[in-house]
Amino acid sequence: MPDVFFFYSLNDPSVALESLRLGHSLLVNKDYGPSEDLIVLSASSKTDPHSFHSLYVLPDDRFMSEISMGNGCKIRSSKDFCYIKDRNGAAAIILILNTKPSEGEVSVGSLEFQVRTYPSDNEPLELRPPIFSSAFRSLSSFIKRSAQPVSNAKFPKKVYVFPQAMALLRQDFSRSPWPSLNITD
Numbered sequence: 001m002p003d004v005f006f007f008y009s010l011n012d013p014s015v016a017l018e019s020l021r022l023g024h025s026l027l028v029n030k031d032y033g034p035s036e037d038l039i040v041l042s043a044s045s046k047t048d049p050h051s052f053h054s055l056y057v058l059p060d061d062r063f064m065s066e067i068s069m070g071n072g073c074k075i076r077s078s079k080d081f082c083y084i085k086d087r088n089g090a091a092a093i094i095l096i097l098n099t100k101p102s103e104g105e106v107s108v109g110s111l112e113f114q115v116r117t118y119p120s121d122n123e124p125l126e127l128r129p130p131i132f133s134s135a136f137r138s139l140s141s142f143i144k145r146s147a148q149p150v151s152n153a154k155f156p157k158k159v160y161v162f163p164q165a166m167a168l169l170r171q172d173f174s175r176s177p178w179p180s181l182n183i184t185d
Contacts, residue, residue: 004140
């Protein structure tokens with residue numbers, strides 16, 4: 001299934017909140033610190049999901065045990081960090097919110113889906129259970145219902161623009177994160 005890219009603004013519908021409304025959990029690695037615990041957001045969480053940029057959608061909490069972590073070291077600062085291996089286990093659906101937009105700003109987001117993942121470091125790629133493709137379809141349908149498809153001169157060829165973001169772009173196209181977008185009336 002192809003990834004879905006979208007533009008959103010502060011006052012647009014939220015893909016993260018829709019995911020929680022559908023009963024999914026969002027897994028977050030807040031600061032990528034080596035000793036940091038992962039944060040799991042659910043519909044009852046008090047934490048705002050828009051405080052994070054990379055959210056991993058878990059259609060069912062039983063897949064939490066499949067999460068695999070990796071360790072790395074930043075070259076310039078020699079600072080250690082920890083990350084979720086995005087092709088492992090439950091991290092098959094990734095919601096990226098590049099920034100939390102301020103009033104009047106437009107940001108880019110994407111919904112990505114890995115059909116096959118590694119159940120663990122020593123196992124071959126396997127298809128994700130159908131619940132993952134169903135969750136991805138539900139979220140991508142929400143984006144496509146709530147936003148207007150717009151052609152783009154570069155990759156990706158189609159971007160979905162939420163209503164308030166579209167109003168901002170029509171008002172002042174210089175707010176567009178991608179100047180290659182083709183907005184016509």
